Amino acid sequence: MSNLKGRNLISITDFSKEEYIQVLDIAEEFEKNPKQKILSDKVVATLFFEPSTRTRLSFESAANQLGARIIGFSDPGATSVQKGESLHDTITMVSSYSDLIVMRNPKEGSSRYASEVSTVPVINAGDGANQHPTQCMLDLYSIRKTQGTLDNLNIAMVGDLKYGRTVHSLTQAMCNFNATFHLVSPEELKLPSSVKMSIKNAGLKYYQYTEIKDIMATADIIYMTRVQRERFADPLEYERVKDSCILSADMLKGCKPNMRILHPLPRVNEITMDVDKTPYAYYFQQAQNGVYVRQALMAAILGVR
Amino acid sequence: MDTKKELVVPRIENGTVIDHIPTNVLYQIVHILGLENYEDEVLIGNYLTSHKFIRKGIIKVKNKYFDNEEINKIALVAPMVTIIRIKNYEVIEKLEAEIPDHIDNFVKCMNPRCITNHEAIPTKFDVIDKKSLKLRCHYCEKFVTKDTIRFCE
Ligand SMILES: [Zn+2]
Numbered sequence: 459m460s461n462l463k464g465r466n467l468i469s470i471t472d473f474s475k476e477e478y479i480q481v482l483d484i485a486e487e488f489e490k491n492p493k494q495k496i497l498s499d500k501v502v503a504t505l506f507f508e509p510s511t512r513t514r515l516s517f518e519s520a521a522n523q524l525g526a527r528i529i530g531f532s533d534p535g536a537t538s539v540q541k542g543e544s545l546h547d548t549i550t551m552v553s554s555y556s557d558l559i560v561m562r563n564p565k566e567g568s569s570r571y572a573s574e575v576s577t578v579p580v581i582n583a584g585d586g587a588n589q590h591p592t593q594c595m596l597d598l599y600s601i602r603k604t605q606g607t608l609d610n611l612n613i614a615m616v617g618d619l620k621y622g623r624t625v626h627s628l629t630q631a632m633c634n635f636n637a638t639f640h641l642v643s644p645e646e647l648k649l650p651s652s653v654k655m656s657i658k659n660a661g662l663k664y665y666q667y668t669e670i671k672d673i674m675a676t677a678d679i680i681y682m683t684r685v686q687r688e689r690f691a692d693p694l695e696y697e698r699v700k701d702s703c704i705l706s707a708d709m710l711k712g713c714k715p716n717m718r719i720l721h722p723l724p725r726v727n728e729i730t731m732d733v734d735k736t737p738y739a740y741y742f743q744q745a746q747n748g749v750y751v752r753q754a755l756m757a758a759i760l761g762v763r
Numbered sequence: 764m765d766t767k768k769e770l771v772v773p774r775i776e777n778g779t780v781i782d783h784i785p786t787n788v789l790y791q792i793v794h795i796l797g798l799e800n801y802e803d804e805v806l807i808g809n810y811l812t813s814h815k816f817i818r819k820g821i822i823k824v825k826n827k828y829f830d831n832e833e834i835n836k837i838a839l840v841a842p843m844v845t846i847i848r849i850k851n852y853e854v855i856e857k858l859e860a861e862i863p864d865h866i867d868n869f870v871k872c873m874n875p876r877c878i879t880n881h882e883a884i885p886t887k888f889d890v891i892d893k894k895s896l897k898l899r900c901h902y903c904e905k906f907v908t909k910d911t912i913r914f915c916e
Contacts (some may be wrong), residue, residue: 469904545882567878567902586876652906683872 459762463761466573468582469589470627476636479678482599482761484754485747492750495525496762503556504530505548506583507539507563512723512745513583513592517560519525520752529556547577558760561585579759587623592755593722594627596748601632601679603747604718608632614640614673617703617728619649624722626653633657639664640673644699646690665717669702674713680705682721682741684728707732770809778825779839780847786810788840789820795836795914798824836869838862839896839912862893870898871913877903887916 460477461702467473473481484738502521506514509532518528527554527582531537539548545568552559553576556731561569562583569589584590600607613632629639629649633656641649641664656733657664673680685703690696704727705719709740721729721741733739757763784792789809796816798805806823813819834846838860848856868885879886879902887901 545878546884563878564876565878565881566874566876567900567904569871570902571878571882571884585878595906 462758464579465759466580466751467591467755467759468569468573470591470594470631472591478595478598478631481595481751481754481758482602485599485750486759488753490749492753493523496757497521497582497760498525499559500526500760502526502528502554502756503552503559504528504683505559505561506530506532507586509533509535510562510584513562516748517583517752520749521756522751524757526530526756545572546575547631553577557627558756579758581755587621589627590623591627592748592752593624594631594752595755596744597628597720598631599747599751600720600740600744604715605678608635610636611678612640612676612706614642614680616642616649616670616680616705617685618689619643620647621689622683625649625681628681629653630656633660633662637662640667640677641665642667642670642673642703644668644685644702647685670705670709674709678714679718680717680719682719682728704728704730705733706730710736710738713738769886771811772821772823773807774852774854775804775806775823775825775849777850778823778827779829780849781822782845782847783813784820784822784844785841786818786820789822791840792837795840796829796833798822801827803827834858834860836861839866839870846875862896864890864891866890866898869915870907871915872900872903872905873907873911873913874900874903877905
C-alpha cells in the first residue's frame with residue numbers, strides 16, 4: 459500500500475495503477491458507510507474559477523459527509539480574483555487557511571502551477587481542456603463496480619472522441635487493464651492519433667466504426683459523449699451525422715447482459731429518455747459514485763485512510 | 764575552419780567559435796545567446812562557403828565561454844553546430860550542442876489557454892523526443908514541435 463498522504467492529484471498519470479486501485483478500494487468502503495466524521499478537524503477549500511455546479515456539489519457533498527468544513531467560491535466574479543489578483547497570490551492565501559484545495563480553472567496547467575505554489579495538497583477538478591482526474595477515477599470505479607473487474611474488457615466509446623477530455627483520460631487509464639477499444643464517431647471527431655498511439659504502445663487493439671449498432675454485441679461498457687454542433691466546420695455535416703451517435707432503447711437488442719452505459723453528464727439528447735428505465739443505464743449511479751471516489755481521495759490525501 | 768584559404772572572419776585570441784550554423788538560424792542563435800547585448804567583439808559571418816554545407820554561418824565571440832546550459836539551447840534550433848573554445852589562438856575544446864532532458868524558462872508554450880501565457884510563470888518543458896524535437900509543457904501538457912517552437916522574449 460502506498461501512502462497517499464500529502465499527495466497532489468493533478469493529472470491521471472500522477473498516480474500509479476496500484477494507487478488508483480487503492481483509492482477505488484477505499485471508495486467501496488465509503489459507499490457502504492458514507493457518513494463518517496473523520497475529517498471534522500479539517501478545512502477543505504473549493505476554488506471554482508469557473509462555474510461547474512455538478513463537480514463542485516459532488517466535492518462539497520463528499521467533504522461534508524466526512525465532517526470537513528468548506529470554504530471557497532463557486533464563481534470568481536465576487537472575489538479579489540475579479541480585481542486582478544494573481545493565481546499565485548490567491549493560492550498562497552488560501553493554502554494558509556485550509557488543509558486541502560480543490561480547484562477548477564479554465565486555464566490549462568493552472569492546477570499544476572497551484573500545486574507548486576500551495577503548501578497544502580491540491581486536487582484538480584478540471585483545468586480547461588487538459589485534465590479532470592477525479593472524473594476518470596469515478597469512471598474506473600463505475601466500470602469495476604458493474605463488471606466486477608477492470609481487466610480484459612471491451613470498452614466502446616461513442617460520440618466526440620476528438621475533443622472529449624474524459625474519453626482520452628479513460629482510454630489512457632484502461633490501457634493499464636488489457637482493454638479492447640471500440641471507437642464510434644463521425645469522421646470529423648475521431649480519436650486523436652496521439653491517443654491511438656498510447657493504445658498501440660500498450661500492445662492493445664482498437665477498432666473504429668461509424669454506427670453504434672456495430673458494437674452492440676461486443677461491448678461490456680458503452681461510454682457515451684455529446685456531439686456538439688460547434689465542433690463542425692460545416693453545419694450540413696453536423697446535420698448528416700448527428701443521429702449516428704444517439705442511443706435509444708430499441709438499439710439495445712442483442713447487447714450483452716452485463717453491458718452498462720456510462721456518460722460523464724450532462725446529457726443533451728445523445729441518450730434518449732427511454733434508455734433510463736432499462737437495466738443497462740448506469741449514468742446516474744455513475745455520478746453518485748463520484749461522491750464516494752472523492753471521499754476516498756480526500757481521506758487518503760489527508761492521511762486518515 | 765578553412766584556415767588555408769583567406770579567413771573571411773578574423774581569428775580571435777580568446778573566446779568561443781560557433782561553426783557550421785545553418786544560414787537560416789544564425790540570427791536566432793545570436794538572439795538565443797543574448798549577443799545583442801554583449802559588450803565585446805562579436806564577429807558574425809553568414810552565407811560563407813564550407814565543405815559540410817553549401818553555405819554556412821559562423822559566430823565568433825571574444826572573451827566569452829558559454830556554459831553547457833547555454834550551449835544546449837542552441838541544439839534546439841541547430842543540433843549540428845560545432846562549438847570551439849579558443850585560448851591564445853589555439854583550440855582547447857570542441858563541443859557539440861546536446862538537447863537537454865528539461866528546458867526551463869526559455870521555450871514559449873504555444874497553447875493560448877496555457878497558464879504560462881496568463882501569469883508571470885517561468886515555462887518548463889520536458890523533452891519527449893530528441894530526434895524529432897518534441898517537447899511537452901510541464902503545465903498544460905500540450906506538445907511543442909520543431910515547427911511550432913518559439914522562444915520567450
Ligand atoms: Zn503550456
